[in-house]
Amino acid sequence: MAQSLISHKKKLTNCESPRPKMKDITNILNYEVHWRDVSKSGFIGELFFVVKNSFGGSLNTPVGHLIGFIEPASEFSASYWKILLTIRDEVRYNEHKNTE
Numbered sequence: 001m002a003q004s005l006i007s008h009k010k011k012l013t014n015c016e017s018p019r020p021k022m023k024d025i026t027n028i029l030n031y032e033v034h035w036r037d038v039s040k041s042g043f044i045g046e047l048f049f050v051v052k053n054s055f056g057g058s059l060n061t062p063v064g065h066l067i068g069f070i071e072p073a074s075e076f077s078a079s080y081w082k083i084l085l086t087i088r089d090e091v092r093y094n095e096h097k098n099t100e
Contacts, residue, residue: 033066042069047085063091 026033026045033045044067048060064087073079 031063032060043067047087049091061091063088 024035026035027050030050032048032050034048035043035045037044044065046062047064047066049063050058050060052058064085066083066085068081068083071080071082
């Protein structure tokens with residue numbers, strides 16, 4: 001019985017990750033940040049470039065990550081937020097084929 005329950009569960013790959021809820025997304029111009037983890041001391045979000053079509057749909061292309069955390073205070077400075085934006089080296093998009 002337990003074996004049949006396990007066999008029906010589907011493992012999600014990175015390509016098949018479930019779409020986050022709207023409250024977990026921040027829109028910035030033609031970009032969306034899909035928040036993966038948010039706490040009082042830090043955050044991690046995946047950055048997507050969004051191309052909307054005339055039918056109301058969109059193509060989201062992952063382009064980087066947004067990471068922030070509180071840098072601890074030292075003897076000479078107060079604590080502060082450190083924000084890192086990493087961008088993929090190469091992103092190719094074919095507008096006519098609507099693919100990456």
